[in-house]
Amino acid sequence: MPSNFYMWFVAALIPMFVGAVYYHEKVLGSAWMRTNGFKASDLEGGNMALILGLSYFLGVLMAAVLTGMVIHQTNVFQMMMPEVAESGNAAQQQFNDLMAQYGDRFKTPGHGFLHGGVLALFFVMPVIAINSLFERRGWKYVAIHTGYWFITLGAMGALLCATIEYPALS
Numbered sequence: 723m724p725s726n727f728y729m730w731f732v733a734a735l736i737p738m739f740v741g742a743v744y745y746h747e748k749v750l751g752s753a754w755m756r757t758n759g760f761k762a763s764d765l766e767g768g769n770m771a772l773i774l775g776l777s778y779f780l781g782v783l784m785a786a787v788l789t790g791m792v793i794h795q796t797n798v799f800q801m802m803m804p805e806v807a808e809s810g811n812a813a814q815q816q817f818n819d820l821m822a823q824y825g826d827r828f829k830t831p832g833h834g835f836l837h838g839g840v841l842a843l844f845f846v847m848p849v850i851a852i853n854s855l856f857e858r859r860g861w862k863y864v865a866i867h868t869g870y871w872f873i874t875l876g877a878m879g880a881l882l883c884a885t886i887e888y889p890a891l892s
Contacts, residue, residue, distance in 0.1 A: 788878055
């Protein structure tokens, strides 16, 4: 577990802020509404507290999982489980030595953005596209949502990669 896991709660705000701008009517909101056949009146009356609260909660879950995808050191820890978690175990000392030597590799905002963007293009986009095929939605719909997730996951990855820290194990 990272020592500053609270960054997951900060990163969870990114989808909401990016969405507020990206889906604004003067950016891509009008195109999104046309693609869905929505009118502004169709979007009124929703329980915004519930929508925003659940969106934030889901953002926290995404941030926790995304950490393992943008920070390679997380995978080393997972590979050495369960021995690395046992105090005084040789695997724990090996892990600490590895982190001392290589723990700062690829922990830049650019690297995190790259991984978040790749995840959006090669995982999220196919999920959206598969759903869209069955829902009989066009590629414009896929492109609009993929663009949002590319920016969002890239920004989340950048923040997490630059800020998440793992302390030495003891």
